[in-house]
Amino acid sequence: MAMVLKSMAASPGNLTLVRQPTHHLVDLSNRVSNLGFSFKGDEKWKRKHRVKVRAIVEVDVEGLKRRSSVSLEGTLGLDMVSEGELMVKGFRGLRKTKLVCTVGPACSSLEDLEKMALGGMNVARLNMCHGTREWHRDVIRKIKKLNEEQGFAVSVMIDTEGSQIHVVDHGEPSSVKVEEDSIWLFTAERFEGTRPLTVQASYPGFSEGIEVGDELVIDGGMSSFVVIEKIGNDLNCKCIDAGLFLPGAKFSSRRDGKLVKRNYKLPTLSTKDWADINFGIAEEVDFFALSFVNHADSVKDLKNYLSGKSTKPIKVLAKIESLESLHNLEEIVKASDGIMVARGDLGVEIPLEQIPTVQEGIIRICRQQNKPVIVASQLLESMVEYPTPTRAEVADISEAVRQYADALMLSGESAIGSFGQKALAVLDMTSSRMESWSRKENRQSLLNHHKLGASLPECITEQICNCAVEMANNLGVDAIFVYTKHGHMASLLSRNRPDPPIFAFTDDENTRMALNLQWGVVPLLVDLSDEAESNISKSVDLMKSKGLINKGDVVLVISDVAPTRTTPMALQSIQVKSII
Numbered sequence: 366m367a368m369v370l371k372s373m374a375a376s377p378g379n380l381t382l383v384r385q386p387t388h389h390l391v392d393l394s395n396r397v398s399n400l401g402f403s404f405k406g407d408e409k410w411k412r413k414h415r416v417k418v419r420a421i422v423e424v425d426v427e428g429l430k431r432r433s434s435v436s437l438e439g440t441l442g443l444d445m446v447s448e449g450e451l452m453v454k455g456f457r458g459l460r461k462t463k464l465v466c467t468v469g470p471a472c473s474s475l476e477d478l479e480k481m482a483l484g485g486m487n488v489a490r491l492n493m494c495h496g497t498r499e500w501h502r503d504v505i506r507k508i509k510k511l512n513e514e515q516g517f518a519v520s521v522m523i524d525t526e527g528s529q530i531h532v533v534d535h536g537e538p539s540s541v542k543v544e545e546d547s548i549w550l551f552t553a554e555r556f557e558g559t560r561p562l563t564v565q566a567s568y569p570g571f572s573e574g575i576e577v578g579d580e581l582v583i584d585g586g587m588s589s590f591v592v593i594e595k596i597g598n599d600l601n602c603k604c605i606d607a608g609l610f611l612p613g614a615k616f617s618s619r620r621d622g623k624l625v626k627r628n629y630k631l632p633t634l635s636t637k638d639w640a641d642i643n644f645g646i647a648e649e650v651d652f653f654a655l656s657f658v659n660h661a662d663s664v665k666d667l668k669n670y671l672s673g674k675s676t677k678p679i680k681v682l683a684k685i686e687s688l689e690s691l692h693n694l695e696e697i698v699k700a701s702d703g704i705m706v707a708r709g710d711l712g713v714e715i716p717l718e719q720i721p722t723v724q725e726g727i728i729r730i731c732r733q734q735n736k737p738v739i740v741a742s743q744l745l746e747s748m749v750e751y752p753t754p755t756r757a758e759v760a761d762i763s764e765a766v767r768q769y770a771d772a773l774m775l776s777g778e779s780a781i782g783s784f785g786q787k788a789l790a791v792l793d794m795t796s797s798r799m800e801s802w803s804r805k806e807n808r809q810s811l812l813n814h815h816k817l818g819a820s821l822p823e824c825i826t827e828q829i830c831n832c833a834v835e836m837a838n839n840l841g842v843d844a845i846f847v848y849t850k851h852g853h854m855a856s857l858l859s860r861n862r863p864d865p866p867i868f869a870f871t872d873d874e875n876t877r878m879a880l881n882l883q884w885g886v887v888p889l890l891v892d893l894s895d896e897a898e899s900n901i902s903k904s905v906d907l908m909k910s911k912g913l914i915n916k917g918d919v920v921l922v923i924s925d926v927a928p929t930r931t932t933p934m935a936l937q938s939i940q941v942k943s944i945i
C-alpha cells in the first residue's frame with residue numbers, strides 16, 4: 366500500500382505548515398485522515414481570513430488509485446479527522462463504531478496524544494485509580510489544546526476509582542506463585558513489610574458474609590482457595606487451584622458453585638471520588654464513568670449533584686462491573702446517559718464464560734433504552750506487549766461490532782502498552798471491516814421497535830427517526846443530515862443503526878462532544894438559525910464548497926422546528942435532497 370502526496374498549495378498568509386504529511390501517510394496505511402497537517406497560528410485568525418489550504422492526495426488502496434483533494438479550510442465545525450476520512454473514503458467509508466482510549470504514561474505527551482487523535486480516538490479516558498491530579502490536569506489541557514488549535518474533537522472522560530473491596534496486597538511488587546494445598550492467611554490487619562503466606566485486604570470488613578467452606582476465586586480464576594477457618598475477620602484458606610497472585614488482585618466468593626452476594630454497604634462514590642468529580646467539573650470534562658455502580662440511585666445522586674454544581678451538562682456513564690449491577694440493570698440504564706461493559710472487574714464478579722452473553726444482553730438493553738454503550742477491557746490485551754493481536758482478540762472486537770456496541774475501549778493497550786497506536790489502528794480497521802460486512806444483514810429487526818416515548822410529541826419524534834432510517838436504508842441515500850440542539854434526534858437515528866452516516870449539525874459545543882460516543886454520528890458545530898430551510902441550505906452549500914458532498918449525492922434531511930412567532934406550529938419533517 367503506497368501513498369504519495371502529489372502536490373500542495375497554501376494560500377498567502379502567515380500560516381505555517383509545521384509538518385510534512387508524507388511521514389504519516391506512509392506509516393499509517395490507508396488512513397488519509399492521518400494527514401499530519403497541523404498549523405501554527407491561532408484559530409480565530411484562520412476563521413477570520415477563511416484560509417484555504419488544499420492538498421491533493423493520491424491513495425493506492427489495494428490497487429485502486431483514488432485522488433482526493435483535501436481541504437483544510439477554516440472550520441465547517443467538522444473535526445479534521447472525519448473531514449479527511451470523508452474526503453478519501455467517501456460517506457460509506459466512515460467508521461461508525463467510536464473508539465475510546467485510556468491515557469496513561471505511554472501516550473500522555475502532546476505528540477502521542479496528537480497521534481492517537483489522528484488515529485481515530487474519539488474519547489480520551491482518564492482512570493482516577495492512577496496518577497496525580499496534576500498529571501490528569503495536564504493531559505486534559507493538552508487534549509483541549511489539540512482540539513482548539515488543530516481542529517480535533519476528542520472528548521474527555523474521567524473514570525472514578527470507586528470503592529470496591531478490591532485489593533489484596535500480598536506484599537510483593539510482582540506476582541507470587543501459589544502452590545496447591547498451601548495455606549494462606551487473608552487479613553485486614555495493617556503491618557509493615559511482608560509475612561510469608563499472608564495477604565492484606567484493603568478493607569476491614571472484607572470477609573463479611575464469607576463462611577468456612579466457601580471458595581475464594583482470585584482475579585476470575587488466576588488461583589482459587591477454600592476457606593478452612595474464620596478467625597475474627599481473618600480467613601485461613603487452602604489453595605485448591607494453583608496459580609498466581611498479582612499485586613492488587615481482586616476476588617469473589619462462591620458457595621456450592623454459586624456466587625455469594627456480598628453487601629459491603631460501601632458508597633459507590635468515596636470521598637476521594639467526590640473530590641475527583643469536583644476536579645472534573647472544574648476541568649469541564651465531557652463524561653464521568655462511574656465505577657462499581659450497584660443501584661440507579663448512585664447515578665441519580667451524581668446527576669443531581671452535577672445539575673446544581675456544573676454549568677456544563679456532563680454526561681454520566683454507569684460502569685457495569687458488579688454482580689449487583691446486573692440485578693438492577695434496567696433501572697441503572699434508565700438513570701444513566703450511557704453504559705460501560707467493564708469486563709475486567711465483571712470477570713472477577715461473575716464466571717468468565719458468562720461475559721459474552723451478559724455483554725450482548727447489556728448492549729441490547731442499551732439500544733432499546735437509547736443509551737450509548739462502550740465495550741471495555743482486554744480487547745487487545747496481548748498488544749500491551751506484542752505488536753500484533755491474537756486472532757481471538759480480533760474475533761472478540763468483531764463480535765462487539767456485530768452486536769452494534771456504540772464504542773470500543775482500549776485500557777492498558779494505550780495507557781502503558783508499547784504499541785498503543787498500532788492497537789488503535791487494529792480497532793479502527795477491524796471495526797470498519799466488520800461494519801461493512803454486517804451492513805448486508807438487516808439487523809433493524811433486532812430492535813423490535815421498543816417504544817420509548819411517553820407523550821405524543823416524544824412518540825412522533827421517535828417514529829420520525831425510525832421511519833427516516835428505514836427510508837434512508839431503502840433508498841440507499843449517501844448521508845443523513847439532522848439538525849439538533851441537544852442531540853436527541855441524532856441519538857434516536859443512531860439507535861436504528863442506519864447504513865449511511867448521520868451528520869448531526871448542532872450549535873451547542875457540549876452536544877457535539879457528547880455525540881462523539883454515539884454510533885454512526887458525525888457531529889458538526891455550526892451556527893443554527895430559527896429558519897430550518899436556511900440551516901439546511903447553508904450546511905449543504907458549505908459541505909459542497911469544501912468538496913465533501915458532490916453533484917448526484919442524495920441526502921436525507923430531518924429537521925425539527927420549534928414553534929416561532931412566524932410559524933406557530935412545531936414541524937418535524939423528512940426531506941430527500943439530491944445535490945445538484
Ligand SMILES: Nc1ncnc2c1ncn2[C@@H]1O[C@H](COP(=O)(O)OP(=O)(O)OP(=O)(O)O)[C@@H](O)[C@H]1O
Pocket residue numbers: 467468469470492494495496524656709710742775776777778780781
Ligand atoms: N494514569 C495512569 N498512570 C499509570 N498507569 C496507568 C494509568 N492509567 C492506566 N494505567 C495502567 O494501565 C492498566 C490498565 O488500565 P485501566 O485504567 O484501564 O485499568 P482497569 O483496571 O481496567 O480499570 P479500572 O481500574 O477502572 O477497573 C492499569 O493496570 C495501569 O497499570
Ligand SMILES: CC(=O)C(=O)O
Pocket residue numbers: 656684686706707708709710711741742776
Ligand atoms: C474498565 C473497567 O473498569 C473494568 O473493566 O473493570
Ligand SMILES: [K+]
Pocket residue numbers: 492493494524525526527656
Ligand atoms: K476506575
Ligand SMILES: [Mg+2]
Pocket residue numbers: 656686707709710
Ligand atoms: Mg473496573
